[in-house]
Amino acid sequence: MDCIFCKIIRGEIPSRKIFEDEEIFVFHDIQPAAPVHFLIVPKQHIGSLAETDMSHQKTLGYLLAKTGELAKSQGLNDGFRTVINTGRVGGQEVYHLHVHVLGGPDPLGPLLKKR
């Protein structure tokens, strides 16, 4: 499949891998938006959160349940932010569902500017 994250999971495109098991692949974002910025990707190709249904419950639950442990493994002991961009309005660039995990020593600031 011509999906950049599927290619990363298969090892056809290099990545700075943090963790991998049967359900998820975790790697550093190539263009970090915070001192620590990594992506948690389900190995199953799911286009976006707009395409999920109850058949994805186990995978999505697993992914989120792993997030705290993965964040701590990257030194994020004082909190972090998770972001899932979905579709055009959400600013999604790669159409393989992924969770951004962002953090660093300092507070990240407001999620969005208030109107």
Ligand code: AMP
């Ligand atoms: P999104 O806008 O939520 O779809 O985010 C896609 C993210 O993937 C962006 O933060 C990119 O910097 C990141 N990205 C794109 N290509 C790669 C790559 N080859 N390795 C690591 N991260 C990537």
Ligand code: ZN
């Ligand atoms: Zn994919």
